[in-house]
Structure formats: structure tokens, C-alpha cells
Amino acid sequence: DIVLTQSPGTLSLSPGERATLSCRASQSVSSNNLAWYQQKPGQAPSLLIYGASSRATGIPDRFSGSGSGTDFTLTISRLEPEDFAVYYCHQYHSSRTFGQGTKVEIK
Amino acid sequence: QVQLVQTGAEVKEPGASVKVSCKASGYTFSDYYIHWVRQAPGQGLEWMGWVLPNSGGTEFAQRFQGVVTMTRDTSISTAYMELSRLRSDDTAVYYCARGSRVTTTGTTAFDIWGQGTMVTVSS
Numbered sequence: 001d002i003v004l005t006q007s008p009g010t011l012s013l014s015p016g017e018r019a020t021l022s023c024r025a026s027q028s029v030s031s032n033n034l035a036w037y038q039q040k041p042g043q044a045p046s047l048l049i050y051g052a053s054s055r056a057t058g059i060p061d062r063f064s065g066s067g068s069g070t071d072f073t074l075t076i077s078r079l080e081p082e083d084f085a086v087y088y089c090h091q092y093h094s095s096r097t098f099g100q101g102t103k104v105e106i107k
Numbered sequence: 108q109v110q111l112v113q114t115g116a117e118v119k120e121p122g123a124s125v126k127v128s129c130k131a132s133g134y135t136f137s138d139y140y141i142h143w144v145r146q147a148p149g150q151g152l153e154w155m156g157w158v159l160p161n162s163g164g165t166e167f168a169q170r171f172q173g174v175v176t177m178t179r180d181t182s183i184s185t186a187y188m189e190l191s192r193l194r195s196d197d198t199a200v201y202y203c204a205r206g207s208r209v210t211t212t213g214t215t216a217f218d219i220w221g222q223g224t225m226v227t228v229s230s
Contacts, residue, residue, distance in 0.1 A: 001169075035216035037152075044202055044223050045152065050216035088152055092206075092214040095168065096142070096154040 002027055002091050006099035012107040019076040021102045023089035028069045033093035036065055036074045039101075040085045048087075049074060079104070109133035111141075111203050111221035118227045124191040127224045129203030136184035137161040140206035142217060143177065143188045145199040153199075157206060158186055193228045200225050 003026040013019055023034070032052035037045035047056040049065035052072055062077040076083055084106050089099040114128045129141060143155040156167035158177035165177045176189040186203060201224045204217035 031213060033214060037217075044220035045217075046220065047216055047218050050218075056216075056218065090152075090216065092216060098144075098152040098154065100151045 002029065002094050002097050004089050004091055004097055004099035006087075006089060006102045008102060009100075010103045010105060012105050013079055014107045015079050015081055017079050019074075019079055019083070019104055021074040021076075021087055021104075023067075023072040023074070023099050025070045025072070025091060027094075029072075029091045029093045031093060032068055033091060034065075034067070034072050035090045035092065037088045037090060038083075038085050039088065045088060076104075109205075109219055111205065111219055113201075113203060113221040113224045116225040116227070118229065119193050120230055121194055121228055123193050123228075124189055125193060125226050126187055126189040127201050127203075127226070129186045129188070129221050131184045131186070131205075134205075136179075137181055138210070139208050141177075141179070141186040142204045142206045143175075144202045144204055144217075146202070146223075147196070147199040150199075155188070155201075159209065160186065161209060190226075193226075195228050198226065198228045 005024045007022045034052045036049040038048050039045040053065045064075045066073050086101045086103045088101050112130045117125050119125050137160045140157045142157045145153050155171050158165050160179045174191050179186045203221040205219040207215040
């Protein structure tokens, strides 16, 4: 199975700051079959980014995804209060696996 | 609107089985894969497998082989996940999620999720 390693585990930032989240795969994820989800407490995950860089329907443009091969990044350009949550990367190239998550918390 | 609605919370004893349902609405149920993902308390997401509603075909993550069954009833647009021989470490929230459309080449991310079903395994 492809192992996804997310870093950092926790990101402490203030509203208005830029957040950069990393997801590294143990082997190449071809066709950029990599997605990002946001999960808030007590809620199901929701899709933010698919195909490494395409925003899902209704996702604001402050969210962007980039990367290829084994290294992927989710960037939130200016954090809004509702963006403080846990973020997971997910590969759907070979079977399916998720990263362990990055928590973005208010500093 | 497009949604997946799951059954309510369950409490089971070790060794028992649990069956969780996931009812689809707002789209053609048979056209999309349904995946199951679980999340233990305070932990991350773990993919369990998928069922293809139009054929009943399934694929499971290796660690769930032999203990999970995924079925569907297309007449009521509902998918089911049954987990047997429950242990305390099966305590988790179980989610269904919509995957690829059957006519799509390749695989896709999970764009619609159910609200989750809490399964507690305790004696």
C-alpha cells in the first residue's frame, strides 16, 4: 500500500496567515490521483481538492493544491476562522489510503 | 440534493456483528461506487473497501478480508456494510462515501459523504 505522510502534525496560525500543508507519498501517485479533505469536529470529511490541484464545487479560491509524483501541498492563502480544522490527504491511484492528518489550530 | 444518509449509532458486544446502512438520494445510485471509511476516536481515516451498486462487485482492504461484507439493494438505493467478529478496537465512526462514476476512466476522490455511524464495541 502507498503510505502518505503529512507534515506538520499541528500548525498553529492566526486568522489571515498563510497555511502550507505537506503530503509525501511512499511511491509515485501517477495521474495526480491525490485529494485533500477538510474535517471539522463531529462532522464528516468534505472534499476540497481532487486531481492534486482542482478545487471541488463551491470551494473558495484561497484553497489551492499543487505537486506531483510523491510530493503534494495544500495551501490556504489567508486563513478564515472557519478554516481551522483537520486536513487529510488521500491517494486513489493504488487502492486507497489516507494521510494521518494535519490539524490547523488558532494560535 | 445529492446526499448519503446513514443509520444511527450502534452498541455491540465483542464477537457480535454490526450492519450499517447508507441510503443515497439525488442521483442514480447504480451509477457510482460506494466506499466505506472508518475513523476510530481521535484517529485518522481508514479505507475499508467499496461496493459497486450495479453489479454487487466488491473490493476490500486486506486487513478487512474475511470480516467485512458489503452489499446493496438497488430497489431502495441503499448500500450496507457488515462487520463481523467485532473487537473493542472496531469502535469507530463508519462513513459511506461516493466514489467514481462507473463510466469514468480511472478512479476519483470521494465527493459526497454520509454523516457517519458511531459503532461502539463494549461488553
